[in-house]
Amino acid sequence: MKRYNRRDFWKLGAISASILGIGESFSRRAFGALKGEFKLDKAGRDFSPITGKKRKAIPSACWQCVARDGIIGYVEDGRVVKLEGNPKLPRTNGKLCAKGQAGINQVYDPDRVLYPLKRVGKRGEGKWKRISWDEALNELTYRLKELHDKGEPEKFMFQYGRMKASSEKIIKSYFLAAYGTGTVANHTSICESGKWTGQELVWGACFDNNDFEHTNMIINFGCNIYEAHTNHLPLVQKLVKARAKGVKLITFDVRLSNTAAKSDEWIPIKPGTDLAVVLAICSVIIKEGLYDRAFIETWTNVTVKQLKDHLRQYTPKWAEGISGVPASKIKQLAIEYANAKPGCLFGYRGAVMHYNGVETERAMLMIDAICGYIDVKGGKCKAVGASWKNSFPEPHTKKKKLKIIDGFPGDYAFPTHHASHQVLKMIKDGSHGRPEIYMRSEERRVGKECRSRWSADN
Template sequence: MKKLNRRDFMKLTAGSGCAFAAGLGYSQSAFAGSLKLQAGGKDFSPTTGKERQAIPTACWQCVTRDSMIGYVEDGRLVKLEGHPDSIRTLGKLCAKGQAGINQVYFPDRILHPMKRAGKRGEHKWKRISWDEALDLIVSKLKPLRDAGTPELFMYQYGRHKASQGATMYDFMQAYGTGTIGNHTSVCEAAKWVGQESLWGGMYDNWDYDNTDYVVIFGSNQFETHTNHIPTSQRLIRAKVDRGVPLYVFDVRLTNTAAKADQWIPIKVGHDGLVMLAMCNVIMNEKLYRKDHFKFMRVSEDYKASVDEKIAAVKKNVANYTPEFAEKHSGVPADTIRKIARGFAKAKSACLVTYRGTVMHYHGADQERAAMLLSAITNNLDRPGGRVMGVGAGWKHPSSPKAKVHKSLDVKDGFPGEAAYPTHHVSHQVLPMIKDGNAGRPKVYWWSCYNPGFINGDNNELQSILKDESIMPFLITSTIVYDESSQYADLILPDVTYLERWDWEDMVSANQIAEFYIRQPLVKPLGESRCQGDVWPELAKRMGFELAYSSKEDFVRQSCEMTPGVREAGGFEYMKKHGVWHDPKAKPNYGFYETKVDVSGDGVILDEKTGVYWNWKKAGVNSEAEAKSQGYLGTKGAKKAYVAQNIDGTAYLAYPPNTKFVKAGYLDFYSDNFADKGFPAFPAYTPIPEHQKMADDELNLTTYKVAVHTHSRTAHCKWLTEIKHDNPGWINTKTAEARGIKNGDKIKVYNDMGEITTTAYVTEGIIPGVIAISHHLGRKHSGVYGSGQNSPIPGGAAADPDVKNIWWKKHGTHPNTIIPNSSDPISGTQRWMDTVVRVAKV
């Protein structure tokens, strides 16, 4: 045969190609499946040749809970990256998410059940078996249940969502305790309460995919915003691809503000006022859109016409002129006018708020102002606007509930502290237990939570945990020895989220629900055990059964029960693919416009409010009684809400679905608020502490950084290497007045105490403020986070990176000098209202 060239082969294949086309190929292919070159099939390391598995799972580093792919090499997790098929994340994952590996393999990780051997806080521990640990727990819990006092067992959690929360609540209901605390009041409770008072539900989303104009108050969208990865990339795309204007109101020049068309510095606690001033401009210049007014209630009159409503809104915001707002907020009136006009004239506009806006006195009312601005411009639940979040609606198994089910009243703050604590007052749980007037739990168990660090006045909370006369028996499930677990009587080694099963449901940024799961990437290290596996075991030992045998079983059953997921292939499909969404689903907007059939049995019209409600579902005895009491006068009526009569049409409108009893209107005039002595219509209410400030006093504000979650990441070496210190941001003029130069050691102090840090003197913060991030200053959290090894010997393999720690600083914790102080409306912790003095040390 002669030496062949490409041309020869081309000639040859002109023939052989025909041969194969004629079906003369080999009878059996060696292969199954199809090539997925970029997406990847089985993976192997190009350097070590070790087999890698790519396993779809979900993050837990923050509430966003991104879908992701974990790569496991010979049983060890080596890499995490975004899940390319996720419609939420579009394959992206943030730094925190990628550093999740550090959660599994950090040298101080707790890997065995530990029983306290010395006094609380003495750091003396004895390793015990799981059998002993469970027996010990049962010896505490079973007598309470048997005695008909299950409420004396209190459970409090930090991050529990989706099936992690569902399994916990299922167990607690089967056990009988309702004494379950959360952490939401230190997060953003005021935002939800403000929203619930209006559109019934909560959790807004921001439709960046379709928006034409974005205004952000009090949120660092590009670094730390909730639902960060799904939303930030969409906002960046909106800005870069479509040139969408972005205006950011913030005390600090955040990296979001720096990327905006304009950073508008604003005084602490004045976001709502500026929004009301924007409403003033829009109403006076007739830039409002009438569309949404018919769904709004803006005065006592439920039957006002749209024109009357427009007049009422105009009247209610009349005092909030741009000049008035400028005087108090520091934002120039012309800037307010410019942005108000831009917002109103844009085809669609999106208003974003978060902690900077709402973690204040009357924070819930500031959120109501944001909703008002969105509503009068018809940017509420419309494409491109502020929309109602859409998440996955999973079905799941439920266990039989306990016959006796009771709660201690320690979850919602002291009497009179908060009018509508629909998300509880978690920062006051320990102070209330200390107070004792609402009773004290005999067993207190916390999980994925560090109450002695993350709340205000955290040193005081630690002293409560330490006191055995107040807190007789303490259990914690944790992966790290921290400021709170040091006082526990029993430490249970929790799994990390990368070692456990869950189904997940976080809101989609594109208004289409995404169903996704978390599955173990590696076997749980040491003796760590998922709480979802602990609950069935505990139940069995106490003599009752749960509807699931393990967390995996719970997730499996849920996948087979949930419409859509089930048809797609259920649990096996989800294990393989990790994510599922209905390919035919359309983005969900404008639910309030749904027309409702009100001809059903028992449906009556309430003349006063215009609400159609089903008296047979409201717990009243007769139609006559229902009519006599009226919708608002019937205790169970809101559960019986059917529709809102608007101009003769029955709309779904905005049903009540929390503790707020309301009609189907957006209650901008709120009887609920008025009845409790709060402004019925969104208003500017100065923060009392700020009104009384002396000339030399400053506002202390706190903030998040891009690479840390509140108290759950200091032991992640990659993140702590990036961010291990938190100097105080202080304006040049403010610093100069105190003789402070950049890098100087400073003390920040008030009646509660004193902390020290260094000064970061910058023009990137308004005068009169000091801002300190809230993640650092750890006393315990392992060698990376606190500089000292955990008193409990870690069971994980020694980490050679320990010798590479080059940083000496571990930051300071501002919560030490921030009181636990609640918004009287929502019970939210008022992080941003603290007053301090600052001096050079």
């Protein structure tokens, strides 16, 4: 079996910065700079069914989820009337999922805030008045300058949802860095930090990429990939192709999701117990001698003997008692998967958004490691992201930071990727300092409409 030469990641145990979603910035790099009408030969054209007039086609990126697929927005009489996948984008082959197509509702949502509002009543009274962009920007600039001049840049707090590639670079590496605040919070701890941390501990960064197109068997723990995924549309198309070729899909899930329903087998499992099944699968593979000794000895920091000694306790019977999955089924699948050569095993929120999510993610990667399915055709590899290069030197101002990003001390044994669900509580509590300006950014971009919703209050 051909191996590629990027396998040295395996020995890395250090936590490093997370990498970008694999295609997040690609579509914007490829198409974001294009302005005006997009010239497409045959595909990518659309006409009004009433007047027959050709609609203006504007390329953009779907921001309905983090996959950021390439889209074309069709405009008629100044209104976006339809969204389609960009036919020139190889990641998605011109497809757009249902959620992506529904993105048009974001543009014309009657509740969408399109202009700055200033609070005029007491906090919580819900009284606001409309102000101009100039007024809003001037006031914000004045307050930011005042804070900066007092030597308290850390009291400017910035919190964001999804921010990647060029927007991340511009806001974090330039704007916030130049200002000098390190009081920057995100949302990862209430999202997928279990998966991120598990992968960072194993191969130094998050995410993975699964080569469904060339694999022989797929096992899924808690991911509803037919409906959503971090890299949904590009990845599910590969899965559909694999399934059309007859590749087996087994899904462990607490519920009969659409993905479970479309699998060869749905194996119901008690919530939060995936780890027990995963460890038992590892145990069977080692016990039956179906492991890839060369991979283990070359690319991990444990020996086969150590694995045998450690995994002996995790029998299928033990896992059955915890998860409700029959021991005979666990054993059968473990043997089948190890013999698939290669297989793809992936998991997501159903498995990793539990108190034991970090260890579940690590154990899932252990299955593919002991089978030798890492960095092989038809297996999985660490994903890579596009980088955003620029010619402007980055500012290296010394940053100051309020200690409110990682939650109350002692509340978490192992906080990583911050504790965003505690930030508001910490601000209210005030014992670790309070920001004077709190700016929040949620980005939603559809078609040519491209705005950030900002709120700043003190």
